[in-house]
Amino acid sequence: MTGYDLVVVGGGPAGVAGALSAAQAGLRVALVDAGPRLGGQYFRHRAGSLPSGRGADRFVRQCRALRTRAELLLDHKVWAVEQGEDSVTVHVMAGQEERPFTLACRSLLIATGAHDRPLPFPGWDLPGVLTAGGAQALLKGEGVPAGRRVVVSGTGPFLLPVAAGLAKAGVSVAGVFEANGPLGLARHPLLAAGKAGEALGYGAALAGHRVPYRTRHAVVAAHGSSRVTHVTVARLDAEWRVLSSRTVECDAVAVGYGFVPQIDLAVQLGCATTHSADGSPVVDVDEGQRTSVASVYAAGEPTGVGGAELAELEGRTAGLTIAHDLASGEGGDPVPGVLRRRGERLRAFARALQEAYPVQPGWQDWLHDDTLVCRCEEVPVSRIREAMDLGATDARSIKLLARPGMGWCQGRICGYAVSCLAGERPQAPRRPIAQPITLGCLERIEDEQPH
Amino acid sequence: MSFEITVDGRPVPVVQGQSVGAALHAAGITSWRSTRREGRPRGLFCGIGVCFDCLVTVNGRESQRACLVPASPGDEVTTS
Ligand SMILES: Cc1cc2nc3c(=O)[nH]c(=O)nc-3n(C[C@H](O)[C@H](O)[C@H](O)COP(=O)(O)OP(=O)(O)OC[C@H]3O[C@@H](n4cnc5c(N)ncnc54)[C@H](O)[C@@H]3O)c2cc1C
Numbered sequence: 448m449t450g451y452d453l454v455v456v457g458g459g460p461a462g463v464a465g466a467l468s469a470a471q472a473g474l475r476v477a478l479v480d481a482g483p484r485l486g487g488q489y490f491r492h493r494a495g496s497l498p499s500g501r502g503a504d505r506f507v508r509q510c511r512a513l514r515t516r517a518e519l520l521l522d523h524k525v526w527a528v529e530q531g532e533d534s535v536t537v538h539v540m541a542g543q544e545e546r547p548f549t550l551a552c553r554s555l556l557i558a559t560g561a562h563d564r565p566l567p568f569p570g571w572d573l574p575g576v577l578t579a580g581g582a583q584a585l586l587k588g589e590g591v592p593a594g595r596r597v598v599v600s601g602t603g604p605f606l607l608p609v610a611a612g613l614a615k616a617g618v619s620v621a622g623v624f625e626a627n628g629p630l631g632l633a634r635h636p637l638l639a640a641g642k643a644g645e646a647l648g649y650g651a652a653l654a655g656h657r658v659p660y661r662t663r664h665a666v667v668a669a670h671g672s673s674r675v676t677h678v679t680v681a682r683l684d685a686e687w688r689v690l691s692s693r694t695v696e697c698d699a700v701a702v703g704y705g706f707v708p709q710i711d712l713a714v715q716l717g718c719a720t721t722h723s724a725d726g727s728p729v730v731d732v733d734e735g736q737r738t739s740v741a742s743v744y745a746a747g748e749p750t751g752v753g754g755a756e757l758a759e760l761e762g763r764t765a766g767l768t769i770a771h772d773l774a775s776g777e778g779g780d781p782v783p784g785v786l787r788r789r790g791e792r793l794r795a796f797a798r799a800l801q802e803a804y805p806v807q808p809g810w811q812d813w814l815h816d817d818t819l820v821c822r823c824e825e826v827p828v829s830r831i832r833e834a835m836d837l838g839a840t841d842a843r844s845i846k847l848l849a850r851p852g853m854g855w856c857q858g859r860i861c862g863y864a865v866s867c868l869a870g871e872r873p874q875a876p877r878r879p880i881a882q883p884i885t886l887g888c889l890e891r892i893e894d895e896q897p898h
Numbered sequence: 899m900s901f902e903i904t905v906d907g908r909p910v911p912v913v914q915g916q917s918v919g920a921a922l923h924a925a926g927i928t929s930w931r932s933t934r935r936e937g938r939p940r941g942l943f944c945g946i947g948v949c950f951d952c953l954v955t956v957n958g959r960e961s962q963r964a965c966l967v968p969a970s971p972g973d974e975v976t977t978s
């Protein structure tokens with residue numbers, strides 16, 4: 448059969464480690480990423496520069512080694528995957544002109560990372576309000592700070608590097624407002640997990656720039672006409688109901704309540720999913736990163752949000768398993784014990800973080816009737832509540848009645864909030880197309896291999 | 899290295915390698931389209947191609963995600 452032993456989708460820490468360990472085992476590997484450079488989210492960097500941060504030197508070495516051992520298809524978007532008799536077909540669009548073609552492979556590694564998980568609040572669609580990851584990507588990948596005076600809000604340890612990065616770039620960070628954590632920075636879970644260096648580094652960066660860090664606080668509304676000019680910051684109770692509030696001036700907001708693993712491709716192939724501690728649907732994998740579907744593997748955030756270090760480790764594990772499975776048929780455990788034990792530790796830590804920073808239901812009280820939940824189809828919360836009054840009891844029937852999640856983003860941004868409003872856990876997304884594809888592109892679809 | 903693109907005919911500087919969306923945001927242009935129903939202004943939100951808030955027309959090609967499209971010298975960006 449033609450094609451590759453392995454196609455990896457995603458060039459972040461998980462995908463690069465997976466592709467490299469498989470290539471080093473002698474497999475014929477192609478790695479596909481939508482972006483122009485390897486790095487994914489954590490190692491995102493500007494054109495003409497190198498990634499920075501913990502582990503960056505190793506990542507750069509891995510990328511160099513990978514370039515000589517595997518085919519790198521950057522600026523290539525995967526929009527669908529299909530399982531055939533003895534191979535997986537990967538549908539790709541190449542470059543800005545979106546030239547369609549397909550790749551055939553004996554195994555597939557899904558390392559597509561995650562995207563931000565925002566919660567709606569009045570004014571969250573005002574220009575200048577960005578997701579926390581969006582603000583980070585803009586700074587790391589483009590060298591552009593989100594604003595001159597930025598408020599950082601939401602929940603989770605990710606708010607710390609976002610605020611520290613902005614402060615170091617000379618931005619005035621008006622405050623970090625963490626909705627959870629009555630413990631404050633001094634007893635941050637990062638410290639308990641032996642990641643003191645990381646936590647203290649961020650803490651020192653914030654203190655050095657006199658950035659206030661407030662727990663049990665959050666941005667509950669953004670104001671302005673064509674751009675955000677100020678926000679309402681509220682003190683919250685344990686369920687995130689507003690106790691008191693004040694106004695903070697700013698020209699940008701970076702807000703995030705965790706991440707949503709991108710599992711569209713795995714769902715297309717029928718891989719079994721489960722829920723992680725933060726309520727997200729994730730791909731169910733075994734110790735070797737095998738999904739429930741033969742020849743299909745997943746690593747990094749799609750198997751549960753755990754950060755760059757765990758992503759890399761899962762990628763390596765997947766690469767080793769894939770080489771083993773192709774050589775000797777499926778089954779068995781080729782993963783060295785040290786890797787497995789480190790993985791278990793990191794996963795336990797990821798779970799502890801998710802449990803320390805849950806989303807509490809009180810955010811639903813922040814919404815006004817006309818607050819948009821779905822930004823694409825402009826569906827206010829009142830229409831969602833009407834749909835529920837009409838008998839819609841789950842996110843799927845709400846979607847049919849009120850149309851949230853039917854627009855361009857296919858519910859990626861509002862899906863979590865709609866599920867919360869419906870009182871259910873988010874279900875695995877069914878998206879037959881993982882990236883928008885034009886009709887013209889569909890017409891041009893041809894079967895060929897890249898050269 | 900840097901160069902210029904135009905936004906509705908107005909020049910905007912770009913640092914080599916930047917996306918159209920990043921260049922606009924850096925120039926203080928934070929919105930470049932209005933929503934269909936309520937005409938609300940929209941610009942960057944997720945920054946990584948997921949939300950589709952940042953759609954823009956570049957050299958006549960409609961509905962491009964500004965946060966993903968790399969800017970090239972002389973690009974003509976039209977807002978709506
Ligand atoms: C916007 C954003 C910014 C973040 N910034 C940081 C940070 O600064 N520090 C930090 O500690 N953590 C950050 N994170 C958390 C991040 O999830 C992890 O740190 C880490 O990057 C996860 O590694 P990964 O390999 O699993 O996925 P990622 O690093 O996300 O890599 C996934 C890759 O898959 C590609 N991809 C996805 N779908 C497709 C497709 N259909 N076709 C082709 N390519 C595809 C993406 O382009 C991406 O490069 C960020 C998350 C987000 C969403």
Ligand code: FES
Pocket residue numbers: 919941942943944945946947948949950951952953963964965966
């Ligand atoms: S900012 Fe979200 S798609 Fe461009």
